Amino acid sequence: MFWSAATATREVYGRIYTAYYNAGLDSGRLGLPNSYQTATPSGAQQTFEGGRIEWNSATNATTVIYN
Numbered sequence: 001m002f003w004s005a006a007t008a009t010r011e012v013y014g015r016i017y018t019a020y021y022n023a024g025l026d027s028g029r030l031g032l033p034n035s036y037q038t039a040t041p042s043g044a045q046q047t048f049e050g051g052r053i054e055w056n057s058a059t060n061a062t063t064v065i066y067n
Contacts, residue, residue, distance in 0.1 A: 002026055007034045007049070015055045016046050019062040023053075029066055 002025075003009045010033035012020050026032045031049030038045060043057035051066040 007032045016053045
């Protein structure tokens with residue numbers, strides 16, 4: 001779980017957490033999470049101050065997209 005006054009408390013878990021961890025967590029370019037993890041047609045995604053992470057359930061691949 002991550003918290004700030006600007007983004008509130010957000011949980012990051014699963015493959016998205018692994019990608020977030022590898023990107024430096026809240027100290028990295030992504031910064032803090034500013035949304036909850038949401039389902040997408042291909043898997044899930046979560047947005048952060050500096051971009052988003054997408055997880056594809058068919059391939060189990062994660063993609064980090066920076067703003």
